Amino acid sequence: MIERTSCPNGVTIVHEKMPYVRSLALGIWVGAGSADEEEFEAGIAHFIEHMLFKGTSTKSARAIAEEFDRIGGDVNAFTSKEMTCFYTTVLGNHAPRALTVLSDMFFNSTFEEAEIDKEKSIVLDEIAAVEDTPDDDVDERLWATMYPDQPIGRPVLGNKKTIKKFNKKMILEFMERMYTPERIVISIAGNYDDRLIRLIEVHFGSFRRGKQLEQTISLQLPEFQGGLTVKGKDIEQAHFCLGFSALRVQDKRIHDLLILDSVIGGAMSSRLFQEVREERGLAYSIYSYYSAYKNAGAFMIYGGTAPENLKELADTIDTVIHSVQKDGITENELHNAKEQLKCGFLLGLESSESRMHRNGKSELLFQEHKTADEVITLIDNVEADQVRAMASELFTERRTISIIAPEDVLKGFEI
Incomplete structure (x- = not known):
């Protein structure tokens, strides 16, 4: 307890x-x-x-x-x-x-x-x-x-x-x-x-520091802006990163996002891994991830590919995320994602260090602590239509792309 x-x-x-x-x-x-x-x-x-x-x-x-x-x-x-x-x-x-x-x-x-x-x-x-x-x-x-x-x-x-x-x-x-x-x-x-x-x-329990100054930074909510940033570099691989505005950490729909992340690119059976790596052989490393903070959040997809495959990689990623927007996810994908999340969460509770981290972060961010059963229930309660709705909300034309690749493949690349 x-x-x-x-x-x-x-x-x-x-x-x-x-x-x-x-x-x-x-x-x-x-x-x-x-x-x-x-x-x-x-x-x-x-x-x-x-x-x-x-x-x-x-x-x-x-x-x-x-x-x-x-x-x-x-x-x-x-x-x-x-x-x-x-x-x-x-x-x-x-x-x-x-x-x-x-x-x-x-x-x-x-x-x-x-x-x-x-x-x-x-x-x-x-x-x-x-x-x-x-x-x-x-x-x-x-x-x-x-x-x-x-x-x-x-x-x-x-x-x-x-x-x-x-x-x-x-x-x-x-x-x-x-x-x-x-x-x-x-x-x-x-x-x-x-x-x-x-x-x-x-x-x-007794230390004090001086009077806390008024925090202008914390009052300014971050504003997401789409755009394109490229960096030419003489390297063997093109590195592609796609970002979307996402949920803040306190959002009650955060478990919908967790399921979406798992289905899109968070597991070996994910759509990106299967389509980009297994079917097309475009990248060794391809995955999605998200960062959720108190005042902002972002959902990101990363892929590393041969420079000549950069455009195909970007197009394939678009195809995958649009398929989730249009058709949603299958019951099998939903089941697998839930089991992966529950397993990762419960295994993480088996060490004292991981529990210390979970409790410290929860106290700072939420001032409350959900039990393991409560978290499992939240994961189990996610429905497929909620995940599809999350995909439609996240994957808009307002996006950011970051690329590091040889100069010659960057010419003419558009967002």
Whole structure:
């Protein structure tokens, strides 16, 4: 059972006991990501994620790493468009020590200028790695075109211009604005006793940051815009990405979208995989995926093909999605998609780390937690006509295309 504890300062603790495991996963979730950044500070949420591992007033970066190695724990972090998470998985008996080190990183990181300068080089290398990976780069360029000049359309990593200007003052100002108690959730799942909850309250239950500034960014709902972006590059394969405006994460029809994703390109039996890869041999990699956020969402299709097959790939994708619009899906496709979703969901609940992630994210986004049976019921209740309606709503002429391919195949390509 998932329980919630509220600290006096507004920090929320969500905890789920799994007495049959020996592990304990603990995560500090912050409702702050790249969509909360001003243009001049693009990438700073992700940069802060890196910097919290670079030393505190009592521990160096090496000492932090050794602390987790000493207890055999895994420690990691990630930043998305709407949240940042610092987490660790350890044996249950080492949880108090892991919590102490994580809280030290969270509250006492020193952000020394020398470490900031070193980390700038590392993040710039990370940006360069994305640019050198066409299937990542084509997705980033898609988002920038779907939501131009808007925070949610910018890369989580930021850009070279903004990264080079980061300093300690900017870091502290962003944290003062965004790392406030009401935006923080501590999520734990696994083998623990109630003393750990009390220890979390000691570490996180009383801190306060300065007065939260008025958030102009969060009041501006992102506006999807169709378009075409192309990048010529001397590579062996053409990378094609197609995007449509989709549901926000809180939309009650999100399970209709999940089923549609599975049928279109989310499984080996999906229409895109069978038609593009198995029947036509146009691509090794072909799939659909979606991203749902609080204020925006997108449904995307990616395919990588030989440059001379780019036009046929694009036409085939159109044919597949139009077939779902026109004819809907079969009962067999509906059944298979439901079973795939249910299996993936239930298998994901078998580890303490996955439950910690699910609970932390649910608390930040919804402030509620559906049981496994409730989720299964929502999936089972989806009907074929709902999926067809979703396809008709999503797959409109208002679309975005992103292509990275050799220059000669880009000439004359139209949306």
